[in-house]
Amino acid sequence: MAQITGENLTLGYDGKAVLRDLNFTVEAGDYLCIVGENGSGKTTLMKTLLGLQPPLAGRIRFGEGLTRKDIGYLPQQTEVQRDFPALVREIVCSGFQGRCGLRPFYTKEEKAEALRMLEKVGAADLAGRCYRELSGGQQQRVLLARALCAARKALLLDEPVTGLDPEAAATLYDLVDRLHAEGVTILMITHDVGPALRSATRILQIGGTVFCGSRQDYLQSEAGRRFARPEGGPA
Numbered sequence: 001m002a003q004i005t006g007e008n009l010t011l012g013y014d015g016k017a018v019l020r021d022l023n024f025t026v027e028a029g030d031y032l033c034i035v036g037e038n039g040s041g042k043t044t045l046m047k048t049l050l051g052l053q054p055p056l057a058g059r060i061r062f063g064e065g066l067t068r069k070d071i072g073y074l075p076q077q078t079e080v081q082r083d084f085p086a087l088v089r090e091i092v093c094s095g096f097q098g099r100c101g102l103r104p105f106y107t108k109e110e111k112a113e114a115l116r117m118l119e120k121v122g123a124a125d126l127a128g129r130c131y132r133e134l135s136g137g138q139q140q141r142v143l144l145a146r147a148l149c150a151a152r153k154a155l156l157l158d159e160p161v162t163g164l165d166p167e168a169a170a171t172l173y174d175l176v177d178r179l180h181a182e183g184v185t186i187l188m189i190t191h192d193v194g195p196a197l198r199s200a201t202r203i204l205q206i207g208g209t210v211f212c213g214s215r216q217d218y219l220q221s222e223a224g225r226r227f228a229r230p231e232g233g234p235a
């Protein structure tokens with residue numbers, strides 16, 4: 001059984017479908033890129049994966065020791081969030097909130113773990129800085145460390161390089177590659193098809209044409225050729 005299976009999923013709002021009859025699988029260790037035009041339902045699918053929105057029909061099944069709680073989430077940042085007046089180490093620790101219930105403090109172990117995760121993303125030196133004074137690339141690394149505190153088996157990243165300059169984007173992609181190499185399952189929503197196709201093992205394209213399969217099959221498919229090439233993807 002796969003880690004995540006989408007079975008005949010129909011997703012939408014107020015009984016109106018945005019996506020119909022979607023089937024896909026994610027195996028342990030996959031790097032899945034979710035692509036599709038604006039409005040195709042990528043965010044809706046993500047909310048369903050996180051359990052924030054029930055499907056109109058069909059279901060999502062978790063297997064291979066993965067549960068919904070094992071998925072760390074890197075949200076798309078809004079301007080307000082970028083301006084959050086807290087210290088980096090507090091933001092990273094807040095990844096533990098799902099685990100500590102109503103306890104109003106973090107344990108010594110949690111604080112040490114937060115620092116280890118900051119080290120993992122190459123941002124240990126930022127621990128005492130104020131989050132809102134960081135660059136966009138630094139902020140994304142901090143949020144990645146936070147997501148890793150919340151869960152470490154799988155990461156769901158929503159448009160993680162939006163607003164980053166090419167160098168910061170490349171650094172973030174390298175970091176995600178490293179986590180993937182360490183065995184973390186990656187699910188990434190992206191418009192940035194070129195770099196995504198470089199690292200992905202599987203592609204899920206939604207919208208007009210639906211595709212779910214290996215990167216190689218995607219590149220040879222009609223859907224992949226149309227979607228990938230105009231944006232500079234590999235020929």
Ligand SMILES: Nc1ncnc2c1ncn2[C@@H]1O[C@H](COP(=O)(O)OP(=O)(O)OP(=O)(O)O)[C@@H](O)[C@H]1O
Pocket residue numbers: 013018036037038039040041042043044045
């Ligand atoms: N809360 C909501 N209530 C009703 N309709 C919604 C809601 N959120 C999104 N939609 C509609 O669902 C469709 C899919 O939206 P969604 O945000 O999932 O697309 P997306 O692929 O993530 O788009 P983008 O690439 O622009 O972020 C759109 O037509 C949108 O208008």
